[in-house]
Amino acid sequence: MPSDLSSLVHWILFLPLGAAALSALFLRRAGRIAAWLSTGVAFAIAGLSLQLLTSATAGALTWHVELAKFGSISLGFGYLIDANARLMLFVVSFVAAWIHLFSVGYMKDDQARGRFFAGLSIFMFSILGIVVADNLLMTFIFWELVGFSSYMLIAHYFDKDYAAAASKKAFIVNRIGDLGFILGIAMCLFLYDTLDFAALKDHAAAAGPVVPFAVGALLMCGFLGKSAQFPLHVWLTDAMAGPTPVSALIHAATMVAAGVYFMARVSFLLAPEVLHFIAISGAGMAALAGLCALAQTDIKKSLAYSTLAHLGIMGCAIGLGRPDLALMHMAMHAFFKATLFLGAGSVIHGCHHEQDMLKMGGLLKKMPLTAVTFIAATLSNCAVPFLAGWYSKDAIIEAAYHGGHIAIFAFLALAALATCLYSGRMIRLVFLGEANSEAASHAHESPWTMTLPLVVLGLVYSVAGGFLAHTIIPAGSLQPIGKALGEVAFHLTAPSTIVGLISLVIGFFGALKFYGSVRGADALQVVSPRTYHLLEHRWMDGLYHWYVDAVQRRLAEFVAFLDLLIINGVAVRWIGGGVPAVLGYLTGRSFHRGQTRAYALWIVVGTLFLAWFLIAR
C-alpha cells in the first residue's frame, strides 16, 4: 500500500469537511471569505485528484481501518481507489472547482453566502466519500449526506414556498429509494457476512452466474432514487428551484451521476433481470425526457429534462452490461452539462433573473462568450462527431445495436433525435433572433469569475474532452475511457453514426427553422397545442398525487380509526377508565373520603396482604 497516495486521499476527502465546518461555524457573516475559502479548497482537491489520476499505479489503492466488530461482521472506514474511482474523483473535483469559481460571481449579492458555500463544501465532502468508499455501509452514510446537502442547497431560498416544497420532494423521493438500498445492504450482510466491495466481489465470483435477484434489485432502488431514474425521476425537475450553480454541480454533473458510479461499482451483484430492467427503463426514460424537454419554457427545467435523458442513457449502458461506457458518458456529460447549466446561469444573471426562454432571444450579440460556450456545449450534447458527447453517447447506441437489443436501440435513437430537437430549440429561442423582452434587450455579459469557468469547461473540455482523454492523458490511468474507445469502431457506416448524423441534421436544423417561425411563443404550442400539453403535463406527479391522496391517505385514515377504536377506545377509555369507575361505584366511594388515616390503614392492609402473598408462595 503506497502510504503517500492514501494520505493524498485523506487530504482530498477531509479538506472540504474542514472548509465546511469553518464556514458554517465562524464565517456565516463573512460570506466573501467563505466563498474564497471554499473555492480555494475546491481547486486544491482538483489538483490533488489530478495528481492521483496521473500517478500510474497498477491495480487499486486500498486503505482500511476497522471501526467496530460484531461477531463475524466488521464495519470499517476505508478507501478503494480503482481506475473508475480515479476518473470519478477527477471529474467531480475538477467540475466542482470551476463551479465554485462561477458561484463566487453568481452569488455575489446573496445575503446567505456563508451558508451557501458551507453547503457546497459539505456536498464535496459527501460526494468524494461515496467515490472513495470501500464498503456498502460507508457508501450509504455518504449517500445520505449527499441527500442532506442536496436538500439544504435546493432550499437555499427557503423563504420561497416552491423551493421549500422542492427540497422536501427531493428528500422524500430519495428516501423511498434509500429504503430499498438499506434493505439491500442488510441482505448482503445476511447472505455474505460482509459489506466490503472486494469481499463481495469474491463471493459473487464464487457464486458464479447465480447472484440472488433480490440483492441487485434492492441496491438498484438507491440508484433509481439518487440518479432520478424512472419511476423516481420526479424530483429532479423541481430541484431546479435551487441556485443555478447548485443545479449545475449537484443535479446535473455529479450527484445524480453518483448512482451510475455506484451501480458500476456493484455491477457484479446485479442479476440479468435487474440489468434488463435498468436498460429498458433507462432507454425509455431517455426518449421520453428528451421529448418532454421540448415543452418547457423555463431554461433550467428544459435542461433538467435533458439531464434526465442523459441519466437514462447512462442507466441503459449499465443495463447493457457496459459500466465502462456509462462512466465515460458520465464524465463527458458532467463537463458539457455543467457548462450548459452555468451558461444558463450566466444568461439568467445577465437577463436580471428571467428564466423564461420565450422572453429571451438575440443574446448572441449581447453575451458573446456565454453564447459561444453554450452553443459549443450544446453541440457536444447533440453528439456532433469528434466532440466529447459523441464518443460516449454513440458508443452506447452502438453497444445497444451490437447487443441485438432492437427496442433499446430504437428508444436511444429517438432520444438522440429528441436531444437534437430541444438543443436546436434552446439555441434558437435564447441566442438567435430578436430580444423578446425588456430584460433580454438590456442583457450584459457576466464578470470574469463566471465566464472563465464557462470557457474552461465548455470550450476545452466539452469540445475536446474526448480527444484529450484519448490522446494526452497516459493510457492506464484512464482505463475506462481507453477501453471503451478501443472496442467500439467509429466509422461512417456504423448504425450509431448514421442515426446520429440523421437526427443531427433533421433535429437540430429542423428545430432552428421551426422555432424561428413563431415569435414570442412556442411554435409547437401554436401548431399543435394537444401535443404540447401531452408533453408538458406531469403524468407521474399526477399518478403519485392520486396514490397518496386516494390510496395512502385512505389507508392512513383507516389505521387512525383503528387506533381511535382499539388503543384509545377499548384500551384507554374502557379498561383504564372503566375499572376504577366500577370499583368506585361498588364501594360507594368509601376509598375516597380524604381521611389520611384511612389511607394509612389501606396501605397497612395492602402491605400485609403482599407480605402474606409472598410468604405463602
Add this chain to the structure above:
Amino acid sequence: MENTSLAHHLILAGLLFVLGLTGVLMRRNLLVVYMCLELMLAAATLALVAFSRFNRTMDGAVLVFFVITVAAAEVAVGLALIVALFRKRGTVQSDALTTLRD
C-alpha cells in the same frame, strides 16, 4: 447481656413497630402521628442492629448510621411541612385535612 437472645430483640422491635403503627392509625394530631412514624423507623433500626450483632457482622450497624442520618434530614423536612401546614390551614388535626377527597 447473657440472658438476651436475638428473639428478645426482635420481639421488642416488633412491639415498638406495632405501637408506632397503632399511633399512626389512631391519633389525629399530625405531630403525634409523625412521632409514631419515627417510632416505627426506630423499631426497624433496632431489628437491623440486632441482626448485625448476632450475625457477627458490622454491615447492619453501619447501615443504621446512614438510616439515622437520612432520618434526621427527613425529620427536618417533615416538621417543616407540618409547620407550613399549620400556618396555611390553622390546624394539624388530620380529620380536618380531607382535600384529597376532591
